[in-house]
Amino acid sequence: MTLPQPAAPRQPPATIPHQQFGSDNYAGVCPQALEAMNRAASASAPAYGDDPWTRLAAKAVAELFAAPQARVFFVFNGTAANALVLATLCPPYCSIITSEIAHVDTSERGAAEFFSGGARLITPPTPDGKVTPASIAQAMRRTRDFDASTPAVVSITQPTENGLLYSLDEIRAIANACHDNGLRLHMDGARFANAVAALECTPAAMTWQSGVDALSFGGTKNGMAVGDAVVFFTPQLAQGFAERAKQAGQIASKMRFLSAPWLSMVQSGAWLDNARHANASAQAFAHAIAGMDEVELAWPVQSNAVFLLMPERVANALRAQGWRFYTMFGGVYRFMFAWDARADSIAALAAELGRCVRV
Numbered sequence: 287m288t289l290p291q292p293a294a295p296r297q298p299p300a301t302i303p304h305q306q307f308g309s310d311n312y313a314g315v316c317p318q319a320l321e322a323m324n325r326a327a328s329a330s331a332p333a334y335g336d337d338p339w340t341r342l343a344a345k346a347v348a349e350l351f352a353a354p355q356a357r358v359f360f361v362f363n364g365t366a367a368n369a370l371v372l373a374t375l376c377p378p379y380c381s382i383i384t385s386e387i388a389h390v391d392t393s394e395r396g397a398a399e400f401f402s403g404g405a406r407l408i409t410p411p412t413p414d415g416k417v418t419p420a421s422i423a424q425a426m427r428r429t430r431d432f433d434a435s436t437p438a439v440v441s442i443t444q445p446t447e448n449g450l451l452y453s454l455d456e457i458r459a460i461a462n463a464c465h466d467n468g469l470r471l472h473m474d475g476a477r478f479a480n481a482v483a484a485l486e487c488t489p490a491a492m493t494w495q496s497g498v499d500a501l502s503f504g505g506t507k508n509g510m511a512v513g514d515a516v517v518f519f520t521p522q523l524a525q526g527f528a529e530r531a532k533q534a535g536q537i538a539s540k541m542r543f544l545s546a547p548w549l550s551m552v553q554s555g556a557w558l559d560n561a562r563h564a565n566a567s568a569q570a571f572a573h574a575i576a577g578m579d580e581v582e583l584a585w586p587v588q589s590n591a592v593f594l595l596m597p598e599r600v601a602n603a604l605r606a607q608g609w610r611f612y613t614m615f616g617g618v619y620r621f622m623f624a625w626d627a628r629a630d631s632i633a634a635l636a637a638e639l640g641r642c643v644r645v
């Protein structure tokens with residue numbers, strides 16, 4: 287019997303000749319991550335994370351934070367990292383304070399509530415999407431009653447979903463407010479590298495030295511194919527995390543394909559180089575459109591995102607030309623730049639936007 291031969295894989299047709307800036311997840315895999323996967327693919331190794339790559343990657347991440355005692359885990363994506371960290375830090379009868387635009391609240395389909403088995407997300411009003419000591423105090427007042435879901439954790443996103451940075455002083459003030467109230471502080475660092483690159487500080491300064499207890503450390507948006515890290519700076523806080531990750535289907539049987547790229551990204555410095563390039567690309571786009579009629583920045587460009595206010599007519603015209611970008615926060619247009627953003631594509635997008643404004 288002859289089996290049918292599979293058709294040769296074909297490239298999907300490109301909609302436009304330029305790369306898109308809809309999301310930093312549109313980007314491919316950077317060479318450092320890809321080579322590491324290739325190297326890991328050429329040999330057999332123990333399964334479920336009991337392999338040399340995973341041990342070395344966890345050690346390298348801990349060293350990157352100058353925190354040899356930190357517990358480091360690798361999961362498939364940021365939603366799992368956030369949900370499982372928050373479930374580990376928050377009992378099912380307590381709550382998690384975060385901003386009203388937090389990815390954990392708006393874009394994870396209740397994963398934190400689900401994996402915690404009952405915890406609630408509380409989203410007090412936050413100026414520009416940034417949690418403040420005042421917003422924590424407000425949430426604490428609202429839940430003072432024994433019957434309310436007492437807060438146990440605060441989750442902040444660095445940089446925020448609208449591309450802004452918390453300064454180290456702001457993080458410290460939030461951490462103090464947390465610790466004064468007996469709360470833990472979690473940082474959603476889906477774009478943590480972009481924040482480190484932008485603030486030119488150490489990973490340690492942005493986290494445990496400023497009072498952060500646990501971090502979701504994004505690798506995917508930084509240039510890897512898959513795999514985000516979780517870092518608990520106090521080992522006791524990690525209790526139960528591995529068990530939860532296993533229960534949630536987040537312990538990769540071939541864990542080395544998540545961890546080997548992490549080792550390479552950290553050792554080569556690509557994690558920071560990629561973020562610097564992405565941030566500079568966002569600045570280049572903002573520069574290219576500065577002064578354009580009817581187009582305004584919604585927020586200052588502080589990381590790898592550019593958020594624009596512009597007439598719907600212009601956005602529709604740009605989309606009609608094949609460009610992809612998100613509409614967020616009830617009418618702000620988001621452009622995201624990644625490790626692979628090319629100057630010619632940025633110039634093409636800016637030129638097209640200029641044409642769309644004039645029609």
Ligand SMILES: *Cc1c(COP(=O)(O)O)cnc(C)c1O
Pocket residue numbers: 363364365366368389390443446447474476506507
């Ligand atoms: C992308 C992102 C995540 C993780 O999303 P996944 O799609 O699950 O990898 C988490 N938080 C923020 C702020 C993000 O932008």
